[in-house]
Amino acid sequence: MLLVVCMPFSASSSEEVRVNENDWPPYFFKGNVNEPEGLGKELLQRCLPRTGHNYHFDHLPIKRMWQSIMSGELDINIFSRRPDRETLLYFGKEPIFTASYRPVVRASSSINITDNQDFDELMLGHLAGLKYSPEYLAYVEGRIEHGGVHISYSNHSLMRMLLAGRIDVYVNTSDTVLWNAKRLGVRNNIKILDFDIRSGDYFVTLSKKSPRITDKPGFLRIVDACLVELKENGKYAEILNRYTMQP
Numbered sequence: 001m002l003l004v005v006c007m008p009f010s011a012s013s014s015e016e017v018r019v020n021e022n023d024w025p026p027y028f029f030k031g032n033v034n035e036p037e038g039l040g041k042e043l044l045q046r047c048l049p050r051t052g053h054n055y056h057f058d059h060l061p062i063k064r065m066w067q068s069i070m071s072g073e074l075d076i077n078i079f080s081r082r083p084d085r086e087t088l089l090y091f092g093k094e095p096i097f098t099a100s101y102r103p104v105v106r107a108s109s110s111i112n113i114t115d116n117q118d119f120d121e122l123m124l125g126h127l128a129g130l131k132y133s134p135e136y137l138a139y140v141e142g143r144i145e146h147g148g149v150h151i152s153y154s155n156h157s158l159m160r161m162l163l164a165g166r167i168d169v170y171v172n173t174s175d176t177v178l179w180n181a182k183r184l185g186v187r188n189n190i191k192i193l194d195f196d197i198r199s200g201d202y203f204v205t206l207s208k209k210s211p212r213i214t215d216k217p218g219f220l221r222i223v224d225a226c227l228v229e230l231k232e233n234g235k236y237a238e239i240l241n242r243y244t245m246q247p
Helices: 039-051 062-071 134-145 155-163 174-185 214-232 234-240
Strands: 017-020 055-058 076-080 087-093 097-106 124-127 148-150 169-173 188-191 200-205
Touching: 017 039, 017 062, 039 097, 039 234, 062 200, 076 087, 087 214, 097 155, 097 174, 124 134, 124 155, 134 148, 148 155, 155 169, 155 174, 155 188, 169 174, 174 188, 200 214, 200 234, 214 234
Parallel strands: 017 055, 017 076, 124 148, 124 169
Antiparallel strands: 076 200, 087 200, 097 169, 097 188, 097 200
16 A cells, blocks of 8 residues: 655646656666566656656657657656756656666676776677766767777667677666676676766656646655655665665
8 A cells, every 4th residue: 555645736737747768677668568667667656646646658769758858748757967957857856766887798708997998999889878977978979980889779689799799898787787687597697897987866857848747846845755755664675676676
């Protein structure tokens, strides 16, 4: 049973709030029927009803997602906090999850990464649309111009290329890598290196142009309070464990 700790405020419109369902396992699975809900989606499904708004999930490709955020066609997405995003979005204050971007190599590899230059002699994999950190993204884009980068459009294909020796290394969030390795049955064939490209908290955000949510700070306060409660009562940890993640 969902425990409601505060009364929902009235929705500003009968129109449903639109929530982006990313292609980002294990946080979101873009609504695929043969996949689980995802950590982020499960948490939102527990917290959004408290706001008094009806809602539905849509999977939007990255370019369209940004266009929809800017126009207000899309209301909610999950983002890390960056100054350039503050002009488009209102951010919650309670992290919905934390993600760490790290290199992944074959388990038998002797590769060691301590800075971006250590990637120079390696065949690099890159997931199209992934932003990493500004520094590493700039490095990848420079490598693309001169060759030596295999671009993929799915996490599974990146891991298969790694295991087949077509690439030496790629970078993704540790949780995504471990989830995909588990699903493919190759957890013992890969290892995640200690070099931290970027770690950060991710938050529920609202488009500043959203016409469907008038009290945007109030909306986010309700979602934040729900996330805090889930962390305090153990429900958050239970959901994390289902996705082989740790608090």
